[in-house]
Amino acid sequence: xxxxxxxxxxxxxxxxxxxxxxxxxxxxxxRDEGLRAPPQIYRALDKLxxxxxxxxxxxxxxxxxxxHQHHNDGFSAFSICNDCxxxxxxxxxxxxxxxxxxSSQKAFVAETTTIEVRGHCAKCART
Amino acid sequence: xxxxxxxxxxxxxxxxxxxxxxxxxxxxxxRDEGLRAPPQIYRALDKLxxxxxxxxxxxxxxxxxxxHQHHNDGFSAFSICNDCxxxxxxxxxxxxxxxxxxSSQKAFVAETTTIEVRGHCAKCART
DNA sequence: ACGAATTGTGTTATGTTATTACATATGCTA
DNA sequence: TAGCATATGTAATAACATAACACAATTCGT
Numbered sequence: 079x080x081x082x083x084x085x086x087x088x089x090x091x092x093x094x095x096x097x098x099x100x101x102x103x104x105x106x107x108x109r110d111e112g113l114r115a116p117p118q119i120y121r122a123l124d125k126l127x128x129x130x131x132x133x134x135x136x137x138x139x140x141x142x143x144x145x146h147q148h149h150n151d152g153f154s155a156f157s158i159c160n161d162c163x164x165x166x167x168x169x170x171x172x173x174x175x176x177x178x179x180x181s182s183q184k185a186f187v188a189e190t191t192t193i194e195v196r197g198h199c200a201k202c203a204r205t
Numbered sequence: 206x207x208x209x210x211x212x213x214x215x216x217x218x219x220x221x222x223x224x225x226x227x228x229x230x231x232x233x234x235x236r237d238e239g240l241r242a243p244p245q246i247y248r249a250l251d252k253l254x255x256x257x258x259x260x261x262x263x264x265x266x267x268x269x270x271x272x273h274q275h276h277n278d279g280f281s282a283f284s285i286c287n288d289c290x291x292x293x294x295x296x297x298x299x300x301x302x303x304x305x306x307x308s309s310q311k312a313f314v315a316e317t318t319t320i321e322v323r324g325h326c327a328k329c330a331r332t
Numbered sequence: 333a334c335g336a337a338t339t340g341t342g343t344t345a346t347g348t349t350a351t352t353a354c355a356t357a358t359g360c361t362a
Numbered sequence: 363t364a365g366c367a368t369a370t371g372t373a374a375t376a377a378c379a380t381a382a383c384a385c386a387a388t389t390c391g392t
Contacts, residue, residue, distance in 0.1 A: 082339090082340060082341090082387095083340095083341095084340080084341075085340090100377080100378075101377095101378070101379075102377070102378070112342095113342095114342075114343080115342070115343060115344080116378080116379065116380080117341090117342085117343085117379090117380075117381090118341070118342070118343095120378095120379065120380075121340075121341085122340095125340090136263035136264045136319065136321070137263045137319055139349095139377085139378060139379095155304075157308070157311070157313050157315075159313075160316065166311070166313075168307065170303055170304070170307065172299075172303055173300050173303050173304070176297055176299055176300050176303075177282075177297075177300070177320075177322060180295065180297060181284070181322065181324070184284070184293070184327060185326075185327035185330065186284050186286075186293075186322070186324055186325070186326055186327060186330075187324045187325040187330045188284075188322050188323070188324040189287065189323055189324040189325070190322075190323050190324070191320075191321070191322045191323070192263065192264055192319060192320070192321040192322075192323075193304075193318075193319070193320050194263070194318070194319040195304060195308065195313070195315050195317075195318045195319075196315070196316055196317050196318070196319075197308070197313055197314045197315040197316040197317070198313070198314040198316070199312075199313055200311060200312035200313060203312065203313070203314045209358095209368090209369060209370090210369095210370090211369080211370075212369095227348085227349075228349070228350075229348070229349070239371095240371095241371075241372075242371070242372060242373080243349080243350065243351080244350090244351075244352090244370090244371085244372085245370075245371070245372095247349095247350065247351080248369075248370085252369095266348085266349060266350095266378095
């Protein structure tokens, strides 16, 4: 058990949530547990991001618990439904590889890669 | 000439800038031209994004003029140097294709795709 | 077991990014 | 030229994120 109390609270809240949560969503949900101010949330999130237990969705300013336990070199991709908000995390090793190749060719040292595909999920597109 | 005055002002400011600009950067720079309030900037940006003359860098909350004149199905990728802030836009048709394949397999209707690789550019990594 | 160093916590205040709402103006088109 | 869609100007506010400071808990070397 390496997570502190606040980190656990935030992590559990994210795992429970079926949707991406903003920092302020999380704060609202955790007020009863004693969390009162944004820094308490952001600090926990920073740590969880560092441990790769959580991902940040840049185009949403929101966070999700990582779907795949075994951590994945920071190369996760996400599809995000603009209608219902559903998010799916997936991994495309080929894409990782192409981006790695591009980086080494450019002598760019990659640290984190964001891939977010926004549109309409199967369910919402059908209607 | 299809751009309105504000749209042109913002577009020119972005083309001139060698670095990504936030909405408030742009606002500061354009105050002398008569732009006073955020919505004036955001509205111009919305239009420019729609026309694909400009890209939004989600991980930076900033904007750049599109490097490639001929527009490119919304599949641009960007490398962003965390040290000097330099941004390079590039296109990897293979990646576009893999993501398209994934989408059609999942019946996900993609609208916009964000690919941002953050790290250290060749120049900054050397030091 | 002790003290130092690191990491985490709680809190207030503030900074930064983005939108809502409403009134007015401009330009196209039937 | 009336009507409609699009653009503008402005004030206020909402949403997202960090700085700074004091203090508590944990870890680690000796």
